[in-house]
Amino acid sequence: MKPVRAADAAIRTTVTRRRVRQSAVALAMGGVLLLTAACSGDDHKNTGGGDGTATAGANGAGDAGNGGTPAPSSATPKTSAAVLTVEPQDGAQDVAPDGALKVGVASGKLTAVEVTDKEGKPVAGTIAADGSGWKPNAALAVGMAYKVNAQATDADGLVAASTTSFTTLTPAKKVSTNDNIADNGTYGVGMIVSVEFNKEIKNKDAVAQGITFETSNGTTVKGHWFGAKRLDFRPEKYWEPGTKVTIKYRLKNVEIAPGIYGDIDKDEPFTIGRSQVSVADSASHQMTVTRAGASHTVPVTLGDEKNPSWNGTMVVMSKEKVTRMNSQTVGLGGEYDIKDVPHAMRLTRSGTFVHGNYWANPFGKTNASHGCISMQDEKGGSDTSVAGKFFNDSMIGDIVVIKNSKEKTVAPDNGLSGWNIDWANW
Numbered sequence: 001m002k003p004v005r006a007a008d009a010a011i012r013t014t015v016t017r018r019r020v021r022q023s024a025v026a027l028a029m030g031g032v033l034l035l036t037a038a039c040s041g042d043d044h045k046n047t048g049g050g051d052g053t054a055t056a057g058a059n060g061a062g063d064a065g066n067g068g069t070p071a072p073s074s075a076t077p078k079t080s081a082a083v084l085t086v087e088p089q090d091g092a093q094d095v096a097p098d099g100a101l102k103v104g105v106a107s108g109k110l111t112a113v114e115v116t117d118k119e120g121k122p123v124a125g126t127i128a129a130d131g132s133g134w135k136p137n138a139a140l141a142v143g144m145a146y147k148v149n150a151q152a153t154d155a156d157g158l159v160a161a162s163t164t165s166f167t168t169l170t171p172a173k174k175v176s177t178n179d180n181i182a183d184n185g186t187y188g189v190g191m192i193v194s195v196e197f198n199k200e201i202k203n204k205d206a207v208a209q210g211i212t213f214e215t216s217n218g219t220t221v222k223g224h225w226f227g228a229k230r231l232d233f234r235p236e237k238y239w240e241p242g243t244k245v246t247i248k249y250r251l252k253n254v255e256i257a258p259g260i261y262g263d264i265d266k267d268e269p270f271t272i273g274r275s276q277v278s279v280a281d282s283a284s285h286q287m288t289v290t291r292a293g294a295s296h297t298v299p300v301t302l303g304d305e306k307n308p309s310w311n312g313t314m315v316v317m318s319k320e321k322v323t324r325m326n327s328q329t330v331g332l333g334g335e336y337d338i339k340d341v342p343h344a345m346r347l348t349r350s351g352t353f354v355h356g357n358y359w360a361n362p363f364g365k366t367n368a369s370h371g372c373i374s375m376q377d378e379k380g381g382s383d384t385s386v387a388g389k390f391f392n393d394s395m396i397g398d399i400v401v402i403k404n405s406k407e408k409t410v411a412p413d414n415g416l417s418g419w420n421i422d423w424a425n426w
Helices: 005-038 052-059 206-209 387-393
Strands: 083-087 091-094 102-108 109-117 124-126 132-135 145-153 160-166 177-179 184-188 193-198 211-215 221-226 230-235 245-250 255-257 265-272 277-279 286-291 294-299 312-315 320-328 339-348 353-357 373-376 399-403
Touching: 083 145, 083 160, 091 320, 102 145, 109 124, 109 132, 132 206, 132 339, 206 211, 206 255, 211 221, 211 230, 245 320, 294 320, 294 373, 294 387, 353 387, 373 387
Parallel strands: 091 160, 184 265, 277 399, 353 373
Antiparallel strands: 083 102, 102 132, 109 145, 124 132, 145 160, 177 193, 193 230, 211 245, 221 230, 245 265, 277 286, 286 294, 312 399, 320 339, 339 353
């Protein structure tokens, strides 16, 4: 070890003592400065050589990580620039179920829209590709409470949110909807579904969209309006035998005219049976019946020179084993009144039937009717007669065609005669 001279030791001792005194003064000054920093609220770090822990203990405050209380921040929180708009307004009543609900955003993009009814059932909807808006995919239910929760973000990713509620109107007026189909019924290949309303329909497109068809083999069905109260449906060609069909009515939430709504939401299934197409020739007084691919011919009589039968394709609308036929009901005065016409099947609203005839025998010889197709039968109706057999083998929806008559083609709205319109115009 190098020996230390006495003079050197004295000098070092003096210097050391002086530095200790300077450090003490600095520590004291550092405490004052730290105290001032704590009062000012700045995040000032101690760089004066003092002990931070000692300073925190002296001042009763300090870094939260050291057990102290964090200093309050004076910075203003940022809010999203996105501005949400929801129609209808919060708390709105008697809201129209179609077209009134809209969600939009300015200075941002929608990220989520959730609409539920009072039972928690969600409403399907679509956000626009650019995130600017949302609309429901279908009309809302009438008389229902809804809640809307919407969220959007601005360019900085800050979120804006909105929660509103409203109630749709309860219709004061409804339209009555009736068709010619019985649940789970079976019909011929020519069946046309005819829907009639008791009030004029103004929003025809909305009503047509509210009646759809589901078929077991993918058959396409289209509707055609006859006036403002009747809408008929059929496929392009006759139905395929065995086709299962379900009519889906969704009209309760459809405004069919100002302030008037539909009355039904229901499914109505039916089936297409075997094929039967009958062609009556006014010139030969014969009718060829083709059923499930097999054909046979029976003698008939059609409308006479004064009252020729309609030409064209018609459909069996109804069946009556016995009915009354009075010429006054079809505008022919007192020509006839037969109270017990057997085996009658209606083809038109204007009074064309296929029926049995026991009071004359013109079958296969001449045309002697007032426009109907008639065939041999007995008084009271016989199941073994030509008319009786044809009646028992027929069903509603079967096709009956009349050709070579001197009359014009039957109007497509006269009965279920829509097959006389080509598909392009249907």
